Amino acid sequence: MSVRSPASTDGPAGDLRPVVEAVHITKRFGSTTALADAGIVVRPGETHALVGRNGAGKSTLVSILTGLQAPDDGAVAFDGRPAPPLGDRAAWRRRVACVYQKSTIIPTLTVAENLFLNRHDRGRGGLIRWSRLRRAAQELLATWSVDVDVRQPASTLSVEQRQFVEIARALSFGARFIILDEPTAQLDGAGINRLFDRLRDLRAHGVTFLFISHHLQEIYEICDQVTVFRDARHVVTAPVAELSRPALVAAMTGEDVTMPAADHPPLPADAPVLLSVRDLVTPSGAELSLETRAGEVVGLAGGGGSGKVEVAEAIVGLTRRAGGTVAVDGRVLRPGSVPDALDAGVGLVPQDRHREGLVPLLSIAENVTMTVPERIARRGLISPGRRDAAARAAITELAVKAAGPHVPVADLSGGNQQKVVMGRALANDPKLLVLITPTAGVDVRSKQTLLGVVEQVRRRGAAVLIVSDELDDLRICDRVLVMFAGRVIRELAHGWPDNELVAAMEGVDLHHA
Amino acid sequence: MPETLSTMTSPPAGASPSAPPSTSARSLVLTRLRDLALVPAIIAVAVVGSLVNPVFLSTDNLLNVLQSMSEIAILVLAQTIVLITGKMDLSLESTFGLAPGIAAWLVVDPALTRGLGLDVLPDGLAVPVVLLVGALVGAVNGLLIVRFGLNGFIVTLGMLIVLRGLLTGISGGQTFFALPASMTYLGSATWFGAPASIWVSLLLFAVGIVVLGYTRVGRALYAIGGNADAARAAGIRTDRVLWAALVVASVLAALAGLLISGRLAAVPAAQGDGAIFQVFAAAVIGGVSLNGGKGSVFGAFTGVLLLFMIINVLTLAGVPAQWTNFLNGAVILVALTVSRITGGKAQT
Numbered sequence A: 001m002s003v004r005s006p007a008s009t010d011g012p013a014g015d016l017r018p019v020v021e022a023v024h025i026t027k028r029f030g031s032t033t034a035l036a037d038a039g040i041v042v043r044p045g046e047t048h049a050l051v052g053r054n055g056a057g058k059s060t061l062v063s064i065l066t067g068l069q070a071p072d073d074g075a076v077a078f079d080g081r082p083a084p085p086l087g088d089r090a091a092w093r094r095r096v097a098c099v100y101q102k103s104t105i106i107p108t109l110t111v112a113e114n115l116f117l118n119r120h121d122r123g124r125g126g127l128i129r130w131s132r133l134r135r136a137a138q139e140l141l142a143t144w145s146v147d148v149d150v151r152q153p154a155s156t157l158s159v160e161q162r163q164f165v166e167i168a169r170a171l172s173f174g175a176r177f178i179i180l181d182e183p184t185a186q187l188d189g190a191g192i193n194r195l196f197d198r199l200r201d202l203r204a205h206g207v208t209f210l211f212i213s214h215h216l217q218e219i220y221e222i223c224d225q226v227t228v229f230r231d232a233r234h235v236v237t238a239p240v241a242e243l244s245r246p247a248l249v250a251a252m253t254g255e256d257v258t259m260p261a262a263d264h265p266p267l268p269a270d271a272p273v274l275l276s277v278r279d280l281v282t283p284s285g286a287e288l289s290l291e292t293r294a295g296e297v298v299g300l301a302g303g304g305g306s307g308k309v310e311v312a313e314a315i316v317g318l319t320r321r322a323g324g325t326v327a328v329d330g331r332v333l334r335p336g337s338v339p340d341a342l343d344a345g346v347g348l349v350p351q352d353r354h355r356e357g358l359v360p361l362l363s364i365a366e367n368v369t370m371t372v373p374e375r376i377a378r379r380g381l382i383s384p385g386r387r388d389a390a391a392r393a394a395i396t397e398l399a400v401k402a403a404g405p406h407v408p409v410a411d412l413s414g415g416n417q418q419k420v421v422m423g424r425a426l427a428n429d430p431k432l433l434v435l436i437t438p439t440a441g442v443d444v445r446s447k448q449t450l451l452g453v454v455e456q457v458r459r460r461g462a463a464v465l466i467v468s469d470e471l472d473d474l475r476i477c478d479r480v481l482v483m484f485a486g487r488v489i490r491e492l493a494h495g496w497p498d499n500e501l502v503a504a505m506e507g508v509d510l511h512h513a
Numbered sequence B: 001m002p003e004t005l006s007t008m009t010s011p012p013a014g015a016s017p018s019a020p021p022s023t024s025a026r027s028l029v030l031t032r033l034r035d036l037a038l039v040p041a042i043i044a045v046a047v048v049g050s051l052v053n054p055v056f057l058s059t060d061n062l063l064n065v066l067q068s069m070s071e072i073a074i075l076v077l078a079q080t081i082v083l084i085t086g087k088m089d090l091s092l093e094s095t096f097g098l099a100p101g102i103a104a105w106l107v108v109d110p111a112l113t114r115g116l117g118l119d120v121l122p123d124g125l126a127v128p129v130v131l132l133v134g135a136l137v138g139a140v141n142g143l144l145i146v147r148f149g150l151n152g153f154i155v156t157l158g159m160l161i162v163l164r165g166l167l168t169g170i171s172g173g174q175t176f177f178a179l180p181a182s183m184t185y186l187g188s189a190t191w192f193g194a195p196a197s198i199w200v201s202l203l204l205f206a207v208g209i210v211v212l213g214y215t216r217v218g219r220a221l222y223a224i225g226g227n228a229d230a231a232r233a234a235g236i237r238t239d240r241v242l243w244a245a246l247v248v249a250s251v252l253a254a255l256a257g258l259l260i261s262g263r264l265a266a267v268p269a270a271q272g273d274g275a276i277f278q279v280f281a282a283a284v285i286g287g288v289s290l291n292g293g294k295g296s297v298f299g300a301f302t303g304v305l306l307l308f309m310i311i312n313v314l315t316l317a318g319v320p321a322q323w324t325n326f327l328n329g330a331v332i333l334v335a336l337t338v339s340r341i342t343g344g345k346a347q348t
Helices: A058-065 A089-095 A111-115 A130-143 A159-172 A189-204 A216-222 A245-253 A308-316 A338-343 A353-357 A364-368 A384-398 A414-426 A444-459 A471-475 A498-505 B002-006 B023-034 B039-052 B059-084 B092-107 B123-147 B152-171 B181-188 B196-214 B216-226 B228-233 B238-264 B275-285 B297-316 B321-343
Strands: A020-029 A032-042 A047-051 A073-078 A097-099 A177-181 A208-212 A225-230 A233-239 A273-281 A287-293 A297-301 A323-328 A346-349 A432-436 A463-467 A479-484 A487-493
Touching (some): A032 A225, A047 A058, A047 A216, A111 A130, A159 A189, A208 A216, A273 A463, A287 A463, A287 A479, A287 A487, A297 A308, A297 A498, A308 A432, A308 A463, A338 A346, A346 A414, A353 A414, A384 A444, A432 A444, A444 A463, A444 A471, A479 A498, B059 B196, B092 B275, B123 B181, B196 B238, B196 B297, B275 B297, B297 B321
Parallel strands (some): A032 A233, A047 A208, A432 A463
Antiparallel strands (some): A020 A032, A273 A287
């Protein structure tokens, strides 16, 4: 295979043709527009941040910049030359590489082999020369100061080492433009510092980065330029130094959209405490203490890696808590026991409905009544009549669009599937309803229905905990606890400004910025 | 590939040469040793065997062990190739019987074999037909598994039944005999003082070690089994490689069938029936993962060698043949448990 000499080795100075220039990019998936006339220009030697909230179009732009998808409209150019055709993977690899959150390393093979997969050094007779391959791998890693033994299986690498190996592999193809997709998401503080040192080092040698992160302070630490996407559009590109944190947050969130104000009656002073979480510690180290009273809706907000999902899963018993107590209506829950939580009156909408929420091939009726077999049984056997009646009630209450209770949930749309998950959570008339990202990936109408149900549940006198980073989910809450890096850092009463909440989720304090 | 190395220019000044961290040295040694994991067990069985019966270590007996395992060993090699890609092929045991069966059916003279056979092809074509049938079975497996994306387990289970039924159908459930000399040669000849089938199986294993360990296509098998998406991203034509692996495995199974037919000078309708369990057991004991991406040809060889040595020792010790299956199964379970305890990770 022929590999071109490296693109730019003489550092940031000099050549000012953009490393990559994407203009007027439009990409649609069915009826949703992932990118609308968006674009980005990355200049050689800079570290360019790409930020935006979920659904802003970042991932779509990355897949277009790496040649995995073709834009419906618009053009991509590298070093002033048009991008190669999609089929020519080798040509793309010489121009750009992406280190994804999901590893493209083969865990069962050695580091050396991963580096030279399918381009092994071969001698006479086409046989692989392992000693030369290992030496080449060692030299490659030494060149970029990656301290990893190339003979170990890739499965033994830490996340950080794995990223360094993937970066080194990308560089060995000749690419000097590397996209890092949330590289810090799985790293601890020391690991992040080491990664940043490495990035600065590489930048000094002419490597250009496009850095995607949800953590704004990282962008101020490592990046030169920042591009903000919002709702599939390019909003602003500016030097990081010229964009204050509040301005950056404002660019990400847009103007405050006034939502129909939910009714938030003050709680009666004697409303009983239904959920009491004391000094909860999750296996991953996140901590929470919280009291929620009957008729109260509490939001738990935070970005990815904030620990909000982990603490919620520990509360409902999906994971075993490492410390602390959780009590529902005075009854202390057994750690790591979902049956005990259900028995105590907890209803749960789990984070990933496909993985934990539904059995796709079973009917709506079976899914909705899965947690309450005793309620639909007659003399110890499940009564189809009672089951279907329960399911019909849920279908009506949640406005599930389906021909009847016997339709397999696999045939429903995402929004209707989520309503079935909600129906299951409500099937045991919960005292405490825990909703983890309840409106992720559902359409606006279903979102309205789902959030409307929360209001009804509250009126019935249950407590509700909504774990989400969606502003619409959190707006119906009486108060919102914001988590960052495993701790609650802010509590916002109902009526918070969007900017304030988003800034808090990003770990930025607007008042002290 | 020197061109690749030339791209690694612009070394950062002051780059520190990488020194292998000592922490990984231990795991490294373990990785290296996994190939040889069964060697102590094989030595132990050999010692026990010689204590049980001094005949065990005699050349004749060792050749006997090697010959009795040679055909199954080739099946294990075939299965190992498929398993490393993360698939499995149950139909190998039926191909093992059907391929020589079809060849015999087409060439033997019904006048000599009580009406069995067609005698439509010259004797000389028998061996090519055996291999061709193997290739065809592999191609059909590939069509269903790779092209149509069907589940490999069910497809090859169906093939196992269909092919066995086909052999029973054409033979009327009887045994083909009076095979031509070309079909019996490999299974009955003696080269350099040892049965040819031993040489053939050892040669195939040697080729397998080289191909899987030292060629790009061999490494592609591991890459696909380890992470098919990453393999595709690295430019490997995963479909083509999978297809080739299935065809090669079936051809190897056909060849193994030819060897045993030659040794017995006959093709019974039940040839290979039930062998697949022993094949899987030998491969897994030899360290080949059912999840793909892990294992080696040498390891598979030690697996099948250990299994047959134990059977031989049990025979020499006078254990009744009726107990062989019980002990076979027990050996498999014990071997898996031991590797789980020593390896620390589930053997899958």
